[in-house]
Amino acid sequence: MVRWQPDASLRLSEAALSLYAERGFDATTVAEIAERAGLTKRTFFRYFADKREVLFGGAGELRELFVTATAAAPASATPIEAALAAALGPAAEMFSERQDFARQRQAIIAANPELQERELIKLSSMAEAIAAALRGRGVPEQAATLAAQTAMTIFQVAFERWVDQPDPHALPRLISEALAELQALTAPAPAPLTG
Amino acid sequence: MVRWQPDASLRLSEAALSLYAERGFDATTVAEIAERAGLTKRTFFRYFADKREVLFGGAGELRELFVTATAAAPASATPIEAALAAALGPAAEMFSERQDFARQRQAIIAANPELQERELIKLSSMAEAIAAALRGRGVPEQAATLAAQTAMTIFQVAFERWVDQPDPHALPRLISEALAELQALTAPAPAPLTG
Numbered sequence: 001m002v003r004w005q006p007d008a009s010l011r012l013s014e015a016a017l018s019l020y021a022e023r024g025f026d027a028t029t030v031a032e033i034a035e036r037a038g039l040t041k042r043t044f045f046r047y048f049a050d051k052r053e054v055l056f057g058g059a060g061e062l063r064e065l066f067v068t069a070t071a072a073a074p075a076s077a078t079p080i081e082a083a084l085a086a087a088l089g090p091a092a093e094m095f096s097e098r099q100d101f102a103r104q105r106q107a108i109i110a111a112n113p114e115l116q117e118r119e120l121i122k123l124s125s126m127a128e129a130i131a132a133a134l135r136g137r138g139v140p141e142q143a144a145t146l147a148a149q150t151a152m153t154i155f156q157v158a159f160e161r162w163v164d165q166p167d168p169h170a171l172p173r174l175i176s177e178a179l180a181e182l183q184a185l186t187a188p189a190p191a192p193l194t195g
Numbered sequence: 196m197v198r199w200q201p202d203a204s205l206r207l208s209e210a211a212l213s214l215y216a217e218r219g220f221d222a223t224t225v226a227e228i229a230e231r232a233g234l235t236k237r238t239f240f241r242y243f244a245d246k247r248e249v250l251f252g253g254a255g256e257l258r259e260l261f262v263t264a265t266a267a268a269p270a271s272a273t274p275i276e277a278a279l280a281a282a283l284g285p286a287a288e289m290f291s292e293r294q295d296f297a298r299q300r301q302a303i304i305a306a307n308p309e310l311q312e313r314e315l316i317k318l319s320s321m322a323e324a325i326a327a328a329l330r331g332r333g334v335p336e337q338a339a340t341l342a343a344q345t346a347m348t349i350f351q352v353a354f355e356r357w358v359d360q361p362d363p364h365a366l367p368r369l370i371s372e373a374l375a376e377l378q379a380l381t382a383p384a385p386a387p388l389t390g
Contacts (some may be wrong), residue, residue: 079380120315146352146373147380153344157337178341183381185274185342186374 009047011037016054017101020108025051025115055105055115059122063129065091070133079139083130083151084175087158092171095162103163127152154178204242206232211249212296215303220246220310250300250310254317258324260286265328274334278325278346279370282353287366290357298358322347349373 015036019028030051034044048054069086077085086092095102109115131148139147158174210232214223225246229239243249264281272280281287290297304310326343334342353369 078382117312117316120319121312124315142352142356142373143376143380146348146377149348149351150345150377150381153341153348156344157341161337178337179381181338182341182345183383185338186345186378186381187273188378 008037008039008043012039012044012047013054013101016051017104017108020055021104025108025112052115052118055108056118056122059126062091063126065094066126067129067133070130071136073137079134079137079143079147080151080154080179082137083134083147084154084179087151087155087175088172092169092175095159095171096168099163099168102159106160106163123152123156150182154182203232203234203238207234207239207242208249208296211246212299212303215250216299220303220307247310247313250303251313251317254321257286258321260289261321262324262328265325266331268332274329274332274338274342275346275349275374277332278329278342279349279374282346282350282370283367287364287370290354290366291363294358294363297354301355301358318347318351345377349377 012033016028016033019032019036028051030041030044033051033054034041037044048057066083066086069090070082073082073085109119127145127148130151131144134144134147135141154175158171158178161174161178162171207228211223211228214227214231223246225236225239228246228249229236232239243252261278261281264285265277268277268280304314322340322343325346326339329339329342330336349370353366353373356369356373357366
């Protein structure tokens with residue numbers, strides 16, 4: 001395996017995540033993050049607006065990946081498949097290289113109600129952007145909202161399973177499984193057998 | 196129809212909602228709400244912790260309705276049906292008497308990002324409580340999360356349609372329609388015809 005030469009942004013992220021895990025998010029200062037990364041506060045602020053941005057700085061890129069893949073999905077894709085196109089492809093690849101980061105990030109967010117709120121808002125804004133992309137494919141207004149929000153639910157559930165299991169490439173499979181599970185959950189109850 | 200004798204809490208709510216709609220939520224003070232209701236600030240604070248509580252004070256009651264109905268749904272109900280049992284029954288009845296309030300509230304929330312965040316958090320906390328109730332029915336851990344979040348998505352979409360249409364009793368029908376729509380959206384793409 002090629003050894004990865006961490007750039008300043010990555011070093012700062014890693015330092016921040018270990019400090020958040022050790023001391024809690026609230027108790028960690030930017031000065032401490034910079035110090036642990038062997039960099040200055042000024043360098044920190046070149047990459048991140050504040051210490052929360054270390055956890056949410058990738059949100060714009062992720063939303064972009066989802067929107068682009070939704071728009072580019074084949075015409076034959078169902079709305080849910082189109083909404084999940086990134087999660088099954090480019091986003092899953094991106095995450096497969098960052099599973100440790102993702103796992104640590106999930107644990108930090110789970111420990112902090114304010115960060116959980118931020119995460120909810122991020123997912124909701126992704127759902128809105130995906131819904132807009134679905135409308136661009138001709139999906140009717142409210143079906144697009146339903147499909148996009150459902151896709152985010154599936155992504156979230158699969159993502160939580162993914163961070164806790166060993167194979168970094170398992171995300172697409174876990175998404176397909178969660179989708180199949182949802183199909184089973186929403187299926188009408190079978191009619192009672194007769195005769 | 197029997198004329199409803201508004202109590203202090205209701206008068207305060209109505210005064211607050213019209214002020215939020217006229218001036219915006221941020222620009223409205225508790226003193227103004229109390230004045231419009233013909234009551235004192237002290238009375239306001241007997242019913243509401245702050246001006247946001249006017250919009251979110253019912254959240255606990257609503258969550259309770261959902262959780263109770265989920266737990267009490269017949270054993271034959273699918274997890275999604277159990278999660279939606281309140282929305283199809285007691286919660287829909289409660290809302291049918293408050294459609295004007297609900298419509299005004301939706302518009303006020305839609306106009307204010309902070310209130311939107313609060314609403315997201317409310318819905319997420321409801322989804323968690325419903326998921327716990329589903330687990331109490333024997334639904335496996337993650338299926339419960341999927342079903343509860345999906346139920347909240349369906350409820351939200353149906354509720355948004357409901358506030359904007361004339362029949363206050365239409366919510367259960369709109370929920371059934373949204374569920375059917377979701378079933379169609381999650382259905383696997385049909386296999387291409389052959390032969």
